[in-house]
Amino acid sequence: MTHPLLALAPEVSEALAFGEPVVALESTIISHGMPYPDNVAMAREVEQIIRDGGAVPATIAVLSGVPRIGLSADQLELLASDPGVTKVSIRDLGHVIATRAHGATTVASTMRLAALAGIRVFVTGGLGGVHRGGADSLDISADLTELGSTSVAVISAGVKSILDIGRTLEVLETLGVPVVVHGSAEFPSFYSRSSGFPAPLQASSVDELAAMMRATWDLGLTGGIAIANPVPEEDEIPAAEIGALIDRALAECTERGITGKDITPFLLGRIVELSQGRSLTTNIALVRHNARLGAALACAYAALPASG
Secondary structure, eight states, X not given: OOOTTOEEOHHHHHHHHTTOXXXXXXXXXXXXXXXXXXXXXXXXXXXXXXXXXXXXXXXXXXXTTEEXXXXXXXXXXXXXXXXXXXXXXXXXXXXXXXXXXXXXXXHHHHHHHHHHHTOOEEEOSOBOOBBTTHHHHOOBOHHHHHHTTSOOEXXXXXXXXXXXXXXXXXXXXXXXXXXXXXXXXXXXXXXXXXXXXXXXXXXXXXXXXXXXXXXXXXXXXXXXXXXXXXXXXXXXXXXXXXXXXXXXXHHHHHHHTOOGGGHHHHHHHHHHHHTTTHHHHHHHHHHHHHHHHHHHHHHHHHTSOOOO
């Protein structure tokens, strides 16, 4: 049974009741990750990719204080265009529900709500992590601690390249989170296929990933699985090229005194400007790519024989 505070869309509720594949999607990427109207177009396209892949999409958000698992077209439009939608991580969930506000869920809060609904596969763009300079500031995303405690497989194009990837991988190791790269020996860096760090684990097929999910959770190992899916080669921005733009955007962020949860939206938006839109094109391409893998993985996991 799902949690009584959750409101499930009919197609999501039916799919879960019959053990059919469902893929969770976050909503911060809609409200804070891309400009309007590219964001709503992307959200609708990604949902269709998942349907075409044989699974049911479940975009997650809090609307008027209600955690919703699966959104209507009008609700997607609201998230994409209403400037009053706040960015909601784990610490914010209780407040936004109590005040009956609108909230777009981050990776961390989407993971928790997906798990409460009984969804095992979640697709996003990039993971949060340790911010550059995080050794001093302790600015570390709740995405990491949530991966350490919530049993959902999270598909991304790697850690966002605006972050400290090496320290992020170290924290995930400390938290006992399996980090597996699909189809590559190198860990990706969001806009780029390379990061300079080797893949902690590798998987060559969707069936292997599904078997890994089953084995991990059948052992009683609580926590998520971070699945890195490198952006397609034809869509990537080389690491050296995007790195120079990131350094410039980070310097501007420091100059303006931007801190906390405002850092990531500012940096992603500024990088779109500095790259003359190229980073947005890559961002959309990698989300599409992740959605295809997510649908295939949800189907493969649902098709596994019952454990025990």
